[in-house]
Amino acid sequence: MSTSTDVLLCGFWRHALSEVAGGLDVLPETVEPDESRVSGRSAPAVVTVVPADLLLDGLTDERPLREVGLHRDDRDERGVGDLVARQIEQADAVLLTGELDDEWETGQLRVLLRRLAPWAGHLRPGDALTSVRGRAEPVAAATRGLRGHAVGVHEPVPDHGVSACIFRARRPFHPVRLHDALDRVTEHVLRSRGYFWLASRPDLIMTWESAGGLTLGPHSGWLAGLPDEHWAEVDAERRLAAALDWDPYYDDRHHQLSFTGIDLDPVRIHRTLTRCLLTDDELSRGEQHWRQLPDPFRRAYPASAATEV
Template identity: 50%
Template sequence: MLSGFWPAATFAVARTLLAADESLLLVRHDLTGMRGGVIRRVVRNGTGIVEDEQVALAHGCASCTLREDVLPTLARLARDNPGHDLVLMLSEVVEPEAVAAACAHHLVDGAPLTDLIRVDSYVTVLDAEHLLDGLASTDDLAALGIQAAEDDHRALADVVARQIEYADTLLLWGRSRDGEFGTSRIAVLLQRMAPWATHFRVDGDLVDADALTRQLRHTHRHRPETPGVLARGLEGFALGMHEPEADCGVVSAVFRARRPFHPQRLHDVLEDVNAETVRSRGHLWLASQPDAVVAWEFAGGGLALGSLGHWLVSLPEDGWEHVCDQRRLAAALEWDPYYGDRHQHLVFIGLDADPVALHRTLTGCLLTDAELADGEETWRTYDDPFAGCFPLGTG
C-alpha cells in the first residue's frame, strides 16, 4: 500500500519499483471525477498499461470507491496473477488506516480481502520540498476542491499527519528548499512523529531501483493488530518519544499524569500549548467528565477533541467483555487503586518549542491537592466549557 499527499513523489517511487520488477502490478484510481460518479482505474506493469477503464459508481465518495472497485480489483488481480505482487497507489486524500479497516471488514466474494491477499507494508512517501508547508497548512480539502466526499471536512494537515502515523515505512523523497539542514530537520521531525516506522531517505535525482526495492518490498513490516494512533496509548503502545533536547530544532515532549484536568483551566491554555506545535496527539480525562476518555489531535493550527469511549474503571464488569484484550492488559499493568485506568497521555512535537514551559502549563491545569480531596461528585459540578462534547451513550 503506497500513500502520499504529493502524487509526483509517490508515483516516482512506484515507477522506480516497476523498473526493478516488470512483473509487479501497480493499481491506481484517479478520483478527480469521483463526485460526478466516475473514477478511472489504471493497472500497469513494468512494460506498460494493462488496464485503463472508467468505472461508474453509485455514490461519489472515497469509501464507496474502496468497497465497489478498489478491493474487488485487488482480489481479481491476485487471483488472475498468482505469484505477482501488487502495489496499490492510494489517492492523495485517502488515509491508509481507512484502507486497512476496509480490507479487514469488507467482504469480497463472501470473504474479507485479508483472506485473499497479505498486506506486506503500508508505505508513505513524503515530498521533502513540500512536507513542512503541508503540515502547517490551515486549508481544508474542500477549500482546495479535493475532498473525498461532499461531507468531507478534513484539513490537509490532518490527512498528511495520519498518512505518516499509520505507515510502517516512511520514505522521504527529494530535498528541502532549505538545503541539507532543512532536509535533516524534516527527517528528524518524521522520526519524532512516527518512531515506530522504518525510515528511509532518497534523493529524487539519483535513485537505485534495486536498493529501493530491497528497502520497500517483502519486508513483512505491517502488523494488522497495531491500533490506530489515537488508540495506541490506551492499548499500551508507544504514543511518541520524549526528546526534550532539540535536534535540528525539533522537540518531542511526552506529558503523562494520573490526576484529572480541571476543565476550565485546560480550556484556557489550549491555544498556548499548541503555539509551537506541528503535531500533538493522545488522550486525557477531565475531572468534570470522569467516565470519558477524551481524544486529543492537533495539526495545521486546528485542535480536535472527541470521545474514545469509557474508561474501564467506569464500566460494569460485564462491559469489559466488549473491550479488546490488549486494552484490558494495558489497563491492568498500570491500574491505580484510586484512579483505575484513568490517566493523561499527550505527545507534543514542534519546532523550537519549550518543553519545560509546556510541562509547567499542563501541570497547572491538573487538580490541586485540595480539589482532589473534594471528590468526584464535586468535580462533576465544575463549570465545564466541554460539557456535552464527549457523549458516551449507554455502554
C-alpha cells in the same frame, strides 16, 4: 480494500508518488493507511511518500479538505494537516523524497519524521520498497497508549531543532483552565496527539490531535465504569494494559499526550499542563463536586458523540 501487490504507496502529493511508483499500486490521495488494513488478515505494507519541500507546509495547513475539493462527503471534517500527519504516522514506512538546498534542513526533516512516526521504517530514495513489511491491524496513533503502546517519544533535547515530549499524569484536568491554556500548549507544536480526561466528565476518554488546527473529541468510556461481564468484549491488549497500570484511586484514568515540533519548549508544555490539573483542594472535594465544574468543552464535544469502549 484488496490488492494483489505487497506494497501500496500513500501520500497527499501526487507528483511525489508518481516519481517513485515503479509499477506499485497508489492509494487515492485522501486515504489514510489504516483504511487498507483489515484486522486478522494479511495486509500489504503501506509506504507514505513525503516531498521534502512540502512537508512543513502540509503539516501546518489548516484548510479543511472540503476547501480544496478533496473531502469525501459532508461528514468529512479533516483538514489538510490532519491528513498529512495521519498518513505519516499510520505508515509502515516513510520515504522522504527530494533534498532541500540546505543539508542541515534536510536532516531536520528526517529527524522530524522519525519523531512523528517512531514505530515506522524510514527510507531514503533508492531503498527497496518491497522489503517493507505490513501490519494487519490498525492501531490509532492518538489512542495507542490505551493498548500499552507509546503515543510518541520523549526526546526533549533538540536534534536539528526538533524536540518531542510526552506528558503523563493521573489527576484530571480542570476544564476551564485547560480550555484557557490550549493556545499556549500548542505553540510551536507541529503535531500533538493522545488522550486525556476532564474532572467534569470523569467517565469519558477525550482524544487530542493537532496538525494545523487542534481537534478534541470524545472517544469512549474508561474501563473503570464498565460492568465486569462486559470486560471480555474489550480488546485484549487494552485489558492487559489497564490491569498492569491500574491505580487504586484513579482506576485506569490517566492522560498521555505527545508533542512534536521545532523550537518547542518541553518544560513550558509540562508546566502549563500541570497547572491545568486539579489542585489538592479541588481533588479532595470529590467526584460529585468535579462534575459540577464549568465545562466550556461540553457544548462542542458532547459525551453522546463517544464511541463504544
